[in-house]
Amino acid sequence: MFVPLLVFRNAFRHKLRTTLTIVGIIVAITAFGMLRTIVDAWYAGANASSSARLVTRSSVSLVFSLPLNYAQKIRQVPGITSVGWANWFGGVYITERNFFAQFAISPSYLEMYPEFVLSDAERKAFAADRVGAIAGRKLADKFGWKVGDQIPIRGTIYPGTWTFTLRGIYEGAEEGTDTSTFFFHFDYLNESIKRQFPRRGDQAGVFIEQLRDPDEAAAVSQAIDTTFRNSLAETLTETEKAFQLGFVAMSEAILLAIQAVSYVVIVIIMAVMANTMAMTARERYGEYATFKALGFSNGFVAMLIFAESLGIAILGGVLGIAFTFPMAEAFASTVGSILSGFQVSEETVAMQFAAAVVIGVVAAAVPAWNAARVRIVDGLRAIG
Amino acid sequence: MSSPAERDTAGHAPAALPPDSEALVSIRDLSKYYVRGDQIIPVLVDIDLDVNAGDFVALMGPSGSGKSTLLNLIAGIDKPSSGHIHVAGVDIARLSDADLALWRAANVGFIFQFYNLMPVLTAFGNVELPLQLTSLSRSERRERVDTALALVGLTDRATHLPNELSGGQQQRVAIARALITDPTLIVADEPTGDLDRTTAGEILGMLERLNDELGKTIIMVTHDPKAAEKAHRLIHLEKGVLVD
Numbered sequence: 001m002f003v004p005l006l007v008f009r010n011a012f013r014h015k016l017r018t019t020l021t022i023v024g025i026i027v028a029i030t031a032f033g034m035l036r037t038i039v040d041a042w043y044a045g046a047n048a049s050s051s052a053r054l055v056t057r058s059s060v061s062l063v064f065s066l067p068l069n070y071a072q073k074i075r076q077v078p079g080i081t082s083v084g085w086a087n088w089f090g091g092v093y094i095t096e097r098n099f100f101a102q103f104a105i106s107p108s109y110l111e112m113y114p115e116f117v118l119s120d121a122e123r124k125a126f127a128a129d130r131v132g133a134i135a136g137r138k139l140a141d142k143f144g145w146k147v148g149d150q151i152p153i154r155g156t157i158y159p160g161t162w163t164f165t166l167r168g169i170y171e172g173a174e175e176g177t178d179t180s181t182f183f184f185h186f187d188y189l190n191e192s193i194k195r196q197f198p199r200r201g202d203q204a205g206v207f208i209e210q211l212r213d214p215d216e217a218a219a220v221s222q223a224i225d226t227t228f229r230n231s232l233a234e235t236l237t238e239t240e241k242a243f244q245l246g247f248v249a250m251s252e253a254i255l256l257a258i259q260a261v262s263y264v265v266i267v268i269i270m271a272v273m274a275n276t277m278a279m280t281a282r283e284r285y286g287e288y289a290t291f292k293a294l295g296f297s298n299g300f301v302a303m304l305i306f307a308e309s310l311g312i313a314i315l316g317g318v319l320g321i322a323f324t325f326p327m328a329e330a331f332a333s334t335v336g337s338i339l340s341g342f343q344v345s346e347e348t349v350a351m352q353f354a355a356a357v358v359i360g361v362v363a364a365a366v367p368a369w370n371a372a373r374v375r376i377v378d379g380l381r382a383i384g
Numbered sequence: 385m386s387s388p389a390e391r392d393t394a395g396h397a398p399a400a401l402p403p404d405s406e407a408l409v410s411i412r413d414l415s416k417y418y419v420r421g422d423q424i425i426p427v428l429v430d431i432d433l434d435v436n437a438g439d440f441v442a443l444m445g446p447s448g449s450g451k452s453t454l455l456n457l458i459a460g461i462d463k464p465s466s467g468h469i470h471v472a473g474v475d476i477a478r479l480s481d482a483d484l485a486l487w488r489a490a491n492v493g494f495i496f497q498f499y500n501l502m503p504v505l506t507a508f509g510n511v512e513l514p515l516q517l518t519s520l521s522r523s524e525r526r527e528r529v530d531t532a533l534a535l536v537g538l539t540d541r542a543t544h545l546p547n548e549l550s551g552g553q554q555q556r557v558a559i560a561r562a563l564i565t566d567p568t569l570i571v572a573d574e575p576t577g578d579l580d581r582t583t584a585g586e587i588l589g590m591l592e593r594l595n596d597e598l599g600k601t602i603i604m605v606t607h608d609p610k611a612a613e614k615a616h617r618l619i620h621l622e623k624g625v626l627v628d
Contacts (some may be wrong), residue, residue, distance in 0.1 A: 002516050009504035290500040293461050294514050294561075295489020297482060376461040380496070 007307040014280075018312060021276050025316025025359065026323060028269035033324035033344060033352045034331065035262035039255055041342040044176060046244035051214040053112060055243040056207040056224055059236040065203035066233050068190075071106075073227055074207055079220040081212050084109035085204035087189060091153035091162065093143070100139055102153065102182040104189035110134075112210045115173040122147070122168030130188050133164035136179030140169045142333070153182075158193060175343070208240075266355050273363035277309050281367035288371045289379020298372035305371055309364035310357065317356020321349055407434035407470075408568065408601050409458055414467030416453055416624075427453045428624045431467070435603060440595040442615035443605045450624040451605045452573055458603060459571040460488045472568050489517045493562030493600075495572035495591075499554040501546040501561075507533065507553075508542040511560045518565070532560035536590065552583035559590055563600075570594065572604040576611050588614045 012018055056074065058064035068085070075083045086109060089102035107127070110116060118126075118134060125147075126132045135145060145151065145166050152163045164184050172179045186204075194201030211220060221237040228235045238246075248255070281288075288301045324344050332342040414431040417424050428450045435441050435458075443451040456462040457469055460476045469477050471491065479487055493514075494500070501510045511532050515525045533539050536556040546554050555575060562570050572591065576584035592614050594600045606612050620627045 002512075006502075006504065013504055286500065287502060290494075290496075290502070292485065293459070293488065293494050293500075295485050295487075295517050297485055377456050380461075380500070 003304075003307065007304060007311055010284075010304070011308045011311055017276065017280075021273060021312055022316040022319070024269055024272055025313055025356065026320040028265045028359075029317050029320025029352050029356055030323045030327055031265045032262050032355055033321065033348055034327055035258050035265070036348045036351060037324070037328055037342060037344050039258055039262075040345055040348060042248055042251065042255055043245075044178070044342075046241050046248060047176060049240035049244050050115075051217070051239060051241065052211045053240040054209040054211060054217060054221055054224070054237050055240050056209065056235045056237040057205070057243075059225070059234040062205070064233070065205050066207065066235065068202040068204050070228065070233075070235070071204070071207060074209060074224055077209075077220060077223045077227065079212050079216045079223070080209045082108055082112055082210035084112050084208045084210075085186065085206065086208065087186060087203075087205040088157070089153070089155065089162075089184075089189070090157045091155045093151065093153050098143070100180055100182055102184070104186040105183050106186050106204075109183070109186075109208065112208055115177045116170040117173050118168050118170045122170075126167040129165055129167050130185060131164055132167035133182060133184040134168040134170055135166060135182045137169055137171050138179040139182060140166070142180075145169070151182075158189065159196070160192075162192075206243075209237075266359065270359050270362050273309070273313065273359055274366065277305065277363045277367045280308070281305055281371045285371065285374055285379045286382040288374060289376045289382070292376045293380070302368035302372040305368040306361065306364045309367075310360035313356045313360030313363065314353075317353055317359070320356070321352045324348075324352065406436065408437040408439070408472055409433070409435035409603070410468075410470040411458070412468045412470075414454075414457065414464050414469060416450070416457065416462070416465050426624050428457075428464075428621075431624075431626055433619065433626065435601065437601050438595070438599050440592070440602045440614070440616045441604065442612035442618050443603065443621060444607070444609075444612055444618060445621035447607075448623075449621040451621045454621065455571050455573055455603060455605045458569070459492050459494065460484050489514060490565065491568040493565065493567040493570040495555070495558050495562050495570065495575045497574035497577040499546070499551075499558045499578075501554055501557055503546050506543050506545055507538055507549065507557045507560075510546070510557050511564055513561060514565045528564055529560075532564050533557075535563065536560045550583075551579050552586060555579065555583075555587050556590065559587070559594070563594065563598075568601065570600050570602045572602060574605055574607065576606070576608060584608070584611065 056066070056070075058066055065087070071083050071085060074080065084106045086106070087104040089104055091102055092098070093100070110118070110123070116136075122134065126134050133151060135151075139145075147166055147169060149166045150163055151166055152161050154161050162184075170179065190201055209220070209224070211217060217239050221239070224237040225235050288304075291301055291304075292298065328342065328344050335342070411431055411433040414428060414433075415426070416428040417426045419425075431454065433454075443455060445451045453462065457464050457477075458471070460469075460471075460479070464477050467477065468475050474487065476484060476487060502513065505513065508529055511529045512525055515528060518525075520528070530539070530542075533542055536559050538553060538556055538560065541549060541553060541557075546557070549557065555578075559575075562572075570591075575591065576587050579587060588611055591602055591604070595602050595616075602615075604611070604615060612618055
């Protein structure tokens, strides 16, 4: 108990200094965790995507849709067991701030996404209702939706106000599964559009293909694109992960900057902490010399400094990790569903803890080395 | 621990006088100098000195005469440039830093001018400090610390931090700390230098009792002739040389 007691009392000898240092570490570790979580959220879609699904879109741009009759031809490509399609709706629920993704989906779509867990009753109710919709648990909780609620969404791509009846709330099969998306029937959208704008009907934004064997992804992708080569709407087929990463790539520079900032924050607090520990050790050279005179080793003196530095850094780190969760929650509710997978991962927590340990060790390294090397007679001269 | 060798640290010829096997401290041909740039600054020059067990020796001399340096060398917290320091038969000039630390823990009790107590430890904790390096159990340590604090009359101050004690009380804690391991030798560097005359008298009386009643060998550096009067033997140093 002697060493822990000594380290604890030494650490809090200058309460203000230590408190400010801990506050600094809390801020740095929380900021590090938040920035890492933002980056993770960006990649969440890609990480949660299946390797057994392909996405086919217009080779020109995602903005251009593809003829719906492509589904028949795609279904005939060897290696594909199922084909679905979806259209981005891009509507507004009450105000623009309430952003969330809405897709008009084909009947086969949900079967291809087993990660969206829906009860049989809800699935049937959704299938039976032309204006029915389903929403993820996170989204439903956010707006307080219940099954049976009428949800009006103002179209921005497809004009008018579209009112849906919520027929089900799906859960995520895994922790990383996105539960902040809204789905409704493609047929409802398609038929309505065909009535208003006949030339815009029977068009799908993307086709989704279920592969028999994920190892055949490259060959099947090539086969699909070959099928539509030299047509009016050529296709680009890629794995779902590659498709998702395509979105991430659009923001790659920002992500790199965020990642860089997250590490810079750690380096800054490391420098601040190192300065604090250097100051602390310098003030105590006389005490360290006394310890040595009494027979304690150089290693003991170095250990005291390392233990104090690590103690402060880990305390700040643990508090910083604890603060990250409510901060992340507050951030997620502020940004809405823009970053649907916004949750602090175990990996981020581990990185935060590791960062705190590194801060503690690095900050103590030079002061501990100097204190261990200080000659007893020189250290004793510092007293008086 | 290294065994004594018949050559000095600089590889010079053996000392003219052999170490006195009867003496507790036997110093032969001891020199200490500092090198500053091209200059060699001698601090102690060819010192020969014997201190017997149970002696109370006062080292006196003007500032810069080398008395504190000599005390530091005897206590094993500094290393000589050349020569031998035998304490209870061990040539401490030959010991490695790690061995010297172990040797100090077992053989030397320190009393400093400014007490050098750990500010975050209570009087009890400070006195117990040297015992942390021993294999004694917690209860054994407690028993010893209680005895040492009673000896210096501070039983009722055991839970006080140094800043809650007067200068004289702090020095008494330091004396208890110096005694706690029952060391071969107690070294005191200006133990009354920071105290008023009355308190200084009490501290010197305490050192005297340690010497008379417990038979402790004490080597004390002092500027104060009144403090030196308490010692059995006075040793004068001037410009790094012993003078009678």
